[in-house]
Amino acid sequence: MSDRPSVLFVCVHNAGRSQMAAGWLRHLAGDAVEVRSAGSIPGDQVNPAAVAAMAEVGIDISDQRPKVLTTDAVEASDVVITMGCGDACPIFPGKRYLDWALEDPAGKGVDSVRPIRDEIEGRIRGLLAELQAPGVSTTS
Template sequence: MSERPSVMFVCVHNAGRSQMAAAWLSHLAGDAVEVRSAGSAPADQVNPAAVEAMAEVGIDIAAEKPKVLTTEAVKESDVVITMGCGDACPIFPGKRYEDWELEDPAGKSVDGVRPVRDEIKARVEELIASLLPARA
């Protein structure tokens, strides 16, 4: 792993879970970790309920745009975390892969997104502890 680890969050639409995870990691780890997110079939926009749920905790993801998953982005990442994208994510030797089973916030109200947001935060905190043990 590089001196500054790189993490890629992947879900199908890159509109909810992966956007929230990337925002949490950027917020909690700052510049210590390079953060990417993408989707195997990106949506047109980030889920408005996810935007609202993150705004409630002081994190603004309103300007984020869903991005398409590329082989290059996966190659450049040390850790790849999938969230229900199935077999769409390319696998490369030497990478750390995790699959986070999280409820899909698509179509949910902000009340339905909050528990997903909070579970993602807890998982991101664990991820930071494993990537940056000196900070834990």
């Protein structure tokens, strides 16, 4: 069992919002937070517009692949953040659940994905402040 907090991001396809959120959290928290992402119906690949938008801010998510949501992933996480996956996410007592209503970047170009990316960044910085993980700066 790890002392560091663990966060699971869940969206339907695990190809846009959850991948960008995971990328932001890894970038800002480093090893201080364990990061997972998954989808209730995973896509074939991460949305290329999401990859491009994240690359613009120096975060490479091009090596990520959509993963299926498992009960084990939820059970192993302290915080579960859903982004439009509805009732597909299992609920376990003692977990913290947040639902972030974010626009789905599916089918959108990079110009439309940038504001979603930026909104996710703000939410991740707020989450880090709440988690107060050791060694994490929310201002970098």
